Amino acid sequence: MNHVRVRDDECKGCAVCVSVCPKGCLAMSGKLNTMGYEYVHFFHEEACTACGLCFLSCPEPSALTVLAEQEVE
Numbered sequence: 857m858n859h860v861r862v863r864d865d866e867c868k869g870c871a872v873c874v875s876v877c878p879k880g881c882l883a884m885s886g887k888l889n890t891m892g893y894e895y896v897h898f899f900h901e902e903a904c905t906a907c908g909l910c911f912l913s914c915p916e917p918s919a920l921t922v923l924a925e926q927e928v929e
C-alpha cells in the first residue's frame with residue numbers, strides 16, 4: 857500500500873494537506889509536536905493513491921514524504 861510519512865516535528869499544523877487530499881487520508885492528530893504545533897496524521901492508507909498533492913501543497917519541505925507502494929519498506 858502507499859504511505860505518507862509525516863515528520864511530526866516539521867509540521868506547522870496549517871492543515872493545507874488535509875484540505876487538498878482527495879481521498880481524506882490525512883487529519884489533524886490532536887497532539888502537539890515539540891514546537892507546539894498540532895501535527896497531521898496519515899491514517900487512511902488503503903485509500904491513498906500516492907498522487908502527491910499533500911506533498912506539493914505543504915509549505916514545509918520535509919514534513920511529508922509520499923511513498924508509492926514499491927517504495928514502502
Ligand code: SF4
Nearest residue numbers: 877904905907908910
Ligand atoms: S498522496 Fe494524495 S491521496 Fe495520498 S495522502 Fe497525499 S494527497 Fe492524499
Ligand code: SF4
Nearest residue numbers: 867868870871873914
Ligand atoms: S501542509 Fe505540511 S505543515 Fe501543513 S499540516 Fe500538512 S504536513 Fe503540516
